[in-house]
Amino acid sequence: xxxxxxxxxxxxxxxxxxxxxIKLYTNPEKVSIPxxxxxxxxxxxxxxxxxxxxxxxxIGDVPEGxxxxxxxxxxxxxxxxxxxxxDLRGNQIKHVVIANDYKNTVDPSIAPFPxxxxxxxxxxxxxxxxxxxxxxxGGAGFPAHAKIASAIGKATTVIVNCCECEPxxxxxxxxxxxxxxxxxxxxxxxxxALGNARVIVAIEDNKPLAIKKMEALAEKxxxxxxxxxxxxxxxxxxxxxxxxxxxxxxxxxxLPADLGCVIFxxxxxxxxxxxxxxxxxxxxxxVTVDGNCVASPSNVLVPIGASxxxxxxxxxxxxxxxxxxxxxxxxxxxxxxxxxxxxTKTTSGILIFSxxxxxxxxxxxxxxxxxxxxxxxxxxxxxxxxxSIKIKNYEEAEKFNVMNCVECGSCAFGCPAAIPLVQYFxxxxxxxxxxxxxxx
Amino acid sequence: xxxxxxxxxxxxxxxxxxxxxxxxxDVEAALTEEIEHGSRYDFPELLKVxxxxxxxxxxxxxxxxxxxxxxxxxAYAWGVLVFGMRALVLGVISVASCVxxxxxxxxxxxxxxxxxxxxxxxxxxxxxxxxxxxxxxWLPVFGAFFAIVVVxxxxxxxxxxxxxxxxxxxxxxxxxxxxxxxxxxxxGVKFGVFSSPGADITASATPLTVLSAGxxxxxxxxxxxxxxxxxxxxxxxxxxxxxxxxxxxxxxVISWQTPVAYxxxxxxxxxxxxxxxxxxxxxxxxxxxxxxxxxxxxxxxxDYATTPVAPWGKVIFGxxxxxxxxxxxxxxxYAEGASFSILIMNLLVWYIDKLTLPKPFGGGADVKK
Numbered sequence: 001x002x003x004x005x006x007x008x009x010x011x012x013x014x015x016x017x018x019x020x021x022i023k024l025y026t027n028p029e030k031v032s033i034p035x036x037x038x039x040x041x042x043x044x045x046x047x048x049x050x051x052x053x054x055x056x057x058x059i060g061d062v063p064e065g066x067x068x069x070x071x072x073x074x075x076x077x078x079x080x081x082x083x084x085x086x087d088l089r090g091n092q093i094k095h096v097v098i099a100n101d102y103k104n105t106v107d108p109s110i111a112p113f114p115x116x117x118x119x120x121x122x123x124x125x126x127x128x129x130x131x132x133x134x135x136x137x138g139g140a141g142f143p144a145h146a147k148i149a150s151a152i153g154k155a156t157t158v159i160v161n162c163c164e165c166e167p168x169x170x171x172x173x174x175x176x177x178x179x180x181x182x183x184x185x186x187x188x189x190x191x192x193a194l195g196n197a198r199v200i201v202a203i204e205d206n207k208p209l210a211i212k213k214m215e216a217l218a219e220k221x222x223x224x225x226x227x228x229x230x231x232x233x234x235x236x237x238x239x240x241x242x243x244x245x246x247x248x249x250x251x252x253x254x255l256p257a258d259l260g261c262v263i264f265x266x267x268x269x270x271x272x273x274x275x276x277x278x279x280x281x282x283x284x285x286x287v288t289v290d291g292n293c294v295a296s297p298s299n300v301l302v303p304i305g306a307s308x309x310x311x312x313x314x315x316x317x318x319x320x321x322x323x324x325x326x327x328x329x330x331x332x333x334x335x336x337x338x339x340x341x342x343x344t345k346t347t348s349g350i351l352i353f354s355x356x357x358x359x360x361x362x363x364x365x366x367x368x369x370x371x372x373x374x375x376x377x378x379x380x381x382x383x384x385x386x387x388s389i390k391i392k393n394y395e396e397a398e399k400f401n402v403m404n405c406v407e408c409g410s411c412a413f414g415c416p417a418a419i420p421l422v423q424y425f426x427x428x429x430x431x432x433x434x435x436x437x438x439x440x
Numbered sequence: 441x442x443x444x445x446x447x448x449x450x451x452x453x454x455x456x457x458x459x460x461x462x463x464x465x466d467v468e469a470a471l472t473e474e475i476e477h478g479s480r481y482d483f484p485e486l487l488k489v490x491x492x493x494x495x496x497x498x499x500x501x502x503x504x505x506x507x508x509x510x511x512x513x514x515a516y517a518w519g520v521l522v523f524g525m526r527a528l529v530l531g532v533i534s535v536a537s538c539v540x541x542x543x544x545x546x547x548x549x550x551x552x553x554x555x556x557x558x559x560x561x562x563x564x565x566x567x568x569x570x571x572x573x574x575x576x577x578w579l580p581v582f583g584a585f586f587a588i589v590v591v592x593x594x595x596x597x598x599x600x601x602x603x604x605x606x607x608x609x610x611x612x613x614x615x616x617x618x619x620x621x622x623x624x625x626x627x628g629v630k631f632g633v634f635s636s637p638g639a640d641i642t643a644s645a646t647p648l649t650v651l652s653a654g655x656x657x658x659x660x661x662x663x664x665x666x667x668x669x670x671x672x673x674x675x676x677x678x679x680x681x682x683x684x685x686x687x688x689x690x691x692x693v694i695s696w697q698t699p700v701a702y703x704x705x706x707x708x709x710x711x712x713x714x715x716x717x718x719x720x721x722x723x724x725x726x727x728x729x730x731x732x733x734x735x736x737x738x739x740x741x742x743d744y745a746t747t748p749v750a751p752w753g754k755v756i757f758g759x760x761x762x763x764x765x766x767x768x769x770x771x772x773x774y775a776e777g778a779s780f781s782i783l784i785m786n787l788l789v790w791y792i793d794k795l796t797l798p799k800p801f802g803g804g805a806d807v808k809k
Contacts, residue, residue: 251802318481339483365599370749409493423491
């Protein structure tokens with residue numbers, strides 16, 4: 001029996017870029033760096049128009065004590081302007097626009113952590129991770145230092161999330177193939193901060209080469225183990241991952257640390273390693289650029305703030321007229337209205353599809369086939385929730401536990417009536433939250 | 441949106457050869473760049489935005505209904521083989537009137553046209569398969585009206601009906617025209633297209649009416665299994681119905697719980713309380729293989745709209761159908777019971793669902809506090 005979870009779906013994997021080595025993209029004409037790329041308070045700018053900045057220089061930080069992570073310049077050059085623009089979700093966010101001087105002058109203050117890992121205290125490690133502005137790079141964007149801090153004394157297991165269950169995305173896979181030591185070393189740094197913890201590297205079984213690479217490295221470390229999980233979406237979701245590995249169900253409103261686990265995405269760990277060993281802040285990330293409109297699909301190491309359009313141009317441009325541009329994976333990613341939006345710390349994929357791929361069928365009546373119930377990894381009844389939401393009975397939807405929905409889209413993927421279930425659930429969740437807020 | 445900014449190329453050649461504005465090399469330069477760089481398009485100013493997921497499985501309501509039609513064909517073909525061409529004509533009339541009523545109802549009520557989802561075709565086939573070959577040609581038209589307009593359309597269309605349209609229509613026809621509906625004929629006595637029911641078709645007993653009368657049916661189990669007996673057009677051949685059922689299981693259109701639970705209960709009752717004195721096995725097989733239990737278990741008790749959605753609910757539904765079928769057969773005035781058992785269970789679906797929906801992962805809403 002392969003380790004897995006209940007429910008879920010198996011969409012086509014489309015890992016077209018699995019054999020594309022990570023290419024480095026260094027010279028966008030300018031970068032537009034959002035000052036909020038994480039969960040928590042937005043950053044305040046530390047630079048102003050006309051300032052010369054180094055690559056890696058801190059240009060924004062959150063107020064003292066607030067949850068968040070600082071942001072850094074990803075290229076050297078001149079601050080052209082600081083403008084307020086809508087981000088991917090439509091929130092108005094300040095962006096620092098830097099014109100690239102193509103010199104890539106690195107901030108002189110960047111240096112490796114002065115002590116050996118075995119001599120570093122947890123507080124020092126948390127400080128390094130915080131100053132590097134590292135956030136969860138799998139998509140959630142939770143500040144990594146806060147995650148480590150909250151797990152100290154509670155978590156005894158570090159789970160390295162290498163599932164990459166979203167179709168099309170291969171950036172984590174390439175990282176495991178090309179720079180596996182960074183992931184392992186990053187995990188060691190987290191282990192050091194937590195005291196003695198064991199590490200489980202969780203990989204879906206459709207990546208045998210990555211499993212081999214990570215196993216070879218794990219052999220040298222007795223506290224490491226590599227676990228192959230059944231390839232099924234959404235295996236990379238943290239609740240499903242903990243269940244597959246430990247058999248425990250994490251209730252809503254609880255953190256993985258409450259079950260003794262702390263989960264890091266592979267790339268986050270690699271960023272932690274680079275911050276510790278080289279002093280590098282989080283200014284680059286790997287992005288899978290794919291979709292039928294991209295001339296040459298690739299994995300690219302992109303400076304944060306480079307526009308999606310520039311990255312696509314770097315990948316040979318467009319070969320078909322695009323209809324939809326997706327930030328992230330095709331299941332949970334966000335559709336972008338414009339290619340001028342920047343790549344952020346949480347952009348794992350840029351997928352561009354033409355109309356024949358994104359064409360939506362008209363929504364028809366629910367035929368009660370029960371496919372959504374079988375597919376729901378959260379054990380919910382999407383068809384009943386949607387029936388309540390359609391008549392605006394949000395209390396009823398709440399009784400069906402719509403708030404437990406993680407918006408993975410497994411239900412909507414297989415719905416024969418083409419009901420946009422996730423959209424209804426997002427609506428209901430925001431209505432319920434607004435009502436709760438109004439009560440207070 | 442094609443890139444149009446190609447004005448820099450070949451400016452001097454124009455004067456030299458004097459070929460006017462639309463000089464060919466401009467097009468050629470664009471072509472060369474297309475071939476060399478592949479970048480032929482720009483992003484449109486605004487792209488389409490929608491909530492995820494952005495990919496979708498190809499499965500649709502019509503693809504599911506098409507699978508059901510395919511699964512029904514073997515059993516129907518067998519019906520035509522043993523009862524004659526008249527059985528086929530009844531089917532064509534039934535399907536055509538179902539589709540027509542669906543179209544007219546939606547046209548008149550101003551609703552979106554859903555004829556293309558093929559559900560009316562399925563209802564039409566199921567209705568015809570529930571009739572005997574001796575049924576007059578005009579009868580399925582009334583059945584189709586009742587199924588499509590009264591049972592389905594007036595309740596809100598596909599997915600909203602409370603009871604199974606084809607079975608409700610059959611029950612309606614049974615009560616409205618009992619004499620026309622009860623004419624069962626022997627297998628192998630074929631009826632042509634123009635045979636008239638009153639004159640040419642003579643009624644004969646089915647295994648269940650014999651059992652019900654307290655006698656022992658003379659049909660062999662093999663005849664019952666392949667369908668060499670009298671009965672409704674589509675329900676006689678267990679073999680071809682099971683082939684259709686396996687197809688639906690493989691295509692994941694239906695799940696196994698309801699048919700297995702239903703048939704198991706009828707079989708167990710036949711084994712433990714045999715109506716053929718002293719022969720439990722014979723009794724069990726006769727009960728299961730006759731009177732449309734297999735047909736109803738595979739194709740009627742698995743109708744999405746009118747049955748439970750969760751796995752355990754499907755088991756409860758199947759058991760309930762089995763128990764009611766047995767009660768009607770053993771104690772009722774009516775020899776069969778499969779169709780009425782499903783109609784009764786249809787009414788309980790909401791309560792069964794309420795009991796059996798899965799538990800939320802990590803607990804429900806109250807866990808948080």
